[in-house]
Amino acid sequence: MGQCFSADGGGGGSAPASGKGKAGAGDMFGYPTNFDALYNTGKELGRGTFGTTYLCTKKNPAPGSSAKDHTYAVKVILKSSLQGEGDIEDVKREVKIMEVLKGKSHVVGLEGAFEDKKSVSLVLELCAGGELFERIISKKHYSEKDASSLVRQMLEVVGACHVNGIIHRDLKPENFLFASEDEASELKVTDFGLSTFYRHGQRFTEVVGSAYYIAPEVLQRGYGPPCDIWSIGVIMYITLCGRPPFFGRTESAVFNNIMKAKARLEENFKRDPWPKITDEAKDLIKKMLHMDPQARITAAQALAHDWIRKDGVAPDVPLDVNVVQSLKDFSGYSKLKQVALRHVAMTYSDEEIR
CATH class of the missing domain: 1.10.510.10 (Transferase(Phosphotransferase) domain 1)
Known part of the structure; x- marks a missing residue:
């Protein structure tokens, strides 16, 4: 598939639903809810048991940056696919681990984690070199x-x-x-x-x-x-x-x-x-x-x-x-x-x- 993301990831086929602003009291993970304000979602890249991944780009990239610098993969996990507290903790742990390893050599980078009422979206480094x-x-x-x-x-x-x-x-x-x-x-x-x-x-x-x-x-x-x-x-x-x-x-x-x-x-x-x-x-x-x-x-x-x-x-x-x-x-x-x-x-x- 040629991108730095897990296509072995959570069930749904829809792109990230709309979300705005900071995390609210009713949110499951406490992640920011403004994914749609920051990124455009593109074509589907891969699909697996635990998630569907799409191409995404920043809406307002830094002046002078190349397309590569603001193009990512976003792994979308539907909240409806999470079966209880165990699955919720699994997602939280995955994010924490990627945050600990951020900047380490040979590790896919995590750009950010977002959520809305329907899904969790993990914005990841895009790798174009293949498996x-x-x-x-x-x-x-x-x-x-x-x-x-x-x-x-x-x-x-x-x-x-x-x-x-x-x-x-x-x-x-x-x-x-x-x-x-x-x-x-x-x-x-x-x-x-x-x-x-x-x-x-x-x-x-x-x-x-x-x-x-x-x-x-x-x-x-x-x-x-x-x-x-x-x-x-x-x-x-x-x-x-x-x-x-x-x-x-x-x-x-x-x-x-x-x-x-x-x-x-x-x-x-x-x-x-x-x-x-x-x-x-x-x-x-x-x-x-x-x-x-x-x-x-x-x-x-x-x-x-x-x-x-x-x-x-x-x-x-x-x-x-x-x-x-x-x-x-x-x-x-x-x-x-x-x-x-x-x-x-x-x-x-x-x-x-x-």
């Missing part, structure tokens, strides 16, 4: 060095989240977008709808995320920040071979393979294209996909790894052409089959995911 896999597929030259640069940016943003007491909990390729179409464009993470604040030592039990990228300790209902590292490890694996490490035709099959991760990796690394991939890349993947979250490599440690460092060992030699074709096939399949597990995952029993 992660789309960019890789379009490249004429794609190497381990290119993959290393992408994974480095992902690890930098995960590190920033964890330092600020935030777990993303839904890191997947669709949530990494490029700021522009420039070859050297910055990679940015979006969609903090499942993210949460955490305290040192705190463990979470709610099973959330997206099937291929979910960590084993999440399935076992006792997890913390290392679950994000696991997700990046899965993405790194896919960027180097074009296929997920733990595949399955159903979510329960994927989960079963995740719980057998060590054996699956050992088998996979014997198959093409892995014998042609550097040992350093495979070493980092093993450390990021360690079954024990306490023994799993941290973002800071991964950023110091020989394969990740800018002056590291990742070679600038084109990967096998079959890697990009496999990635293209998987990307098309995953768009059709992947389902975010916000509510569904709790239907699986402990026995099914052991």
Whole structure:
């Protein structure tokens, strides 16, 4: 879709309803109500379970500013789609997290949050460079060095989240977008709808995320920040071979393979294209996909790894052409089959995911 917003976001198909002035006593969130006084709403950009996103532009941009400087995406969440205080708190938390991370590298920027009687509108930075896999597929030259640069940016943003007491909990390729179409464009993470604040030592039990990228300790209902590292490890694996490490035709099959991760990796690394991939890349993947979250490599440690460092060992030699074709096939399949597990995952029993 090529924009910094969550299209996995809340149900409605209408543009933001009219609102004026400051927040009033009857407002659900206490956000300003003057969105329509400040912005024009344009075409629909994306739609998902938790929101519909539109192009929007400032009505009175600063003199001399370019169109890029006053063009945004606005994620609209209908209040009628919010089921009780839990959903309301989720939206408030998403906004707070984006405010904490505002200005951090590789994070979509939040311009402002607004509301009216019908909806909440989050005005977000617009990214025109496309999704992660789309960019890789379009490249004429794609190497381990290119993959290393992408994974480095992902690890930098995960590190920033964890330092600020935030777990993303839904890191997947669709949530990494490029700021522009420039070859050297910055990679940015979006969609903090499942993210949460955490305290040192705190463990979470709610099973959330997206099937291929979910960590084993999440399935076992006792997890913390290392679950994000696991997700990046899965993405790194896919960027180097074009296929997920733990595949399955159903979510329960994927989960079963995740719980057998060590054996699956050992088998996979014997198959093409892995014998042609550097040992350093495979070493980092093993450390990021360690079954024990306490023994799993941290973002800071991964950023110091020989394969990740800018002056590291990742070679600038084109990967096998079959890697990009496999990635293209998987990307098309995953768009059709992947389902975010916000509510569904709790239907699986402990026995099914052991």
